[in-house]
Amino acid sequence: MLEIERKFLVTSDSYKKEAFSKKRIIQGYLNSNPERTVRVRIKENKAYLTIKGRSNTTGMSRFEWEKEIPVEEAENLLLLCEKGVIDKTRFEVKVGNHTYEVDEFYGENEGLEMAEIELQTETEMFEKPSWLGAEVTNDERYYNSYLSKNPYKNW
Numbered sequence: 001m002l003e004i005e006r007k008f009l010v011t012s013d014s015y016k017k018e019a020f021s022k023k024r025i026i027q028g029y030l031n032s033n034p035e036r037t038v039r040v041r042i043k044e045n046k047a048y049l050t051i052k053g054r055s056n057t058t059g060m061s062r063f064e065w066e067k068e069i070p071v072e073e074a075e076n077l078l079l080l081c082e083k084g085v086i087d088k089t090r091f092e093v094k095v096g097n098h099t100y101e102v103d104e105f106y107g108e109n110e111g112l113e114m115a116e117i118e119l120q121t122e123t124e125m126f127e128k129p130s131w132l133g134a135e136v137t138n139d140e141r142y143y144n145s146y147l148s149k150n151p152y153k154n155w
Contacts, residue, residue: 003052003064004122007142009133010113015102018129019091025103028081032145039145040077043090047074059138060122084108084148096127108151114142 027041039050046068053063069077078085087106092099098117105112114136117126136142141150 001063001065002061004061004119004124005116006060006119006135006137007139008115008117008135008137010102010115010131011133012131013104013113014131015091015093015100015115015129018093018095019102020094021090021092023090025088025090026078026085027144028078028085029145029148030077030081032082032149034140034143034145037145040074040081042071042074042078045071047071049074049077055138058122059140060119082148084151086144086148093129095129098126100129100132105147105152108153109147110153112147112152 023044025041025043027039029037029039031038035054037052039052041048041050047070048066049069050064050066055062085107086109088103088109089106091102091104093102098119100115100117102113102115105114115132119126140146141155
């Protein structure tokens with residue numbers, strides 16, 4: 001129930017040619033308070049309710065609880081969400097022993113492309129592909145909960 005991840009900007013779309021999976025994601029926040037975010041997500045034909053705690057001082061680790069729920073329930077919960085739904089396509093790219101999740105955002109966050117990698121420990125080594133840009137792990141502006149209220153287009 002501990003999520004350890006690092007986030008990076010993306011410098012080109014060459015990851016798309018390397019992707020083994022591509023899925024559309026729509027998500028909203030029932031609560032976007034950084035102490036405890038509550039997210040509803042529809043990912044293709046599956047849906048999830050996720051609760052995340054505040055990140056630690058490095059920004060890499062935080063509590064995460066997720067449960068699959070029926071898509072119809074998620075659609076109803078999205079109607080209750082705070083303003084600012086996130087719409088994106090997630091590409092999964094295998095690099096070395098890890099899988100990067102690269103999100104291409106639409107709507108108010110159009111133009112933002114960001115990669116995440118989940119790790120077993122904060123000090124775990126990983127391979128960095130050529131399309132990986134600056135690290136933004138500890139920058140809260142790149143959290144989806146922040147982007148839902150403060151879209152990338154307004155920066």
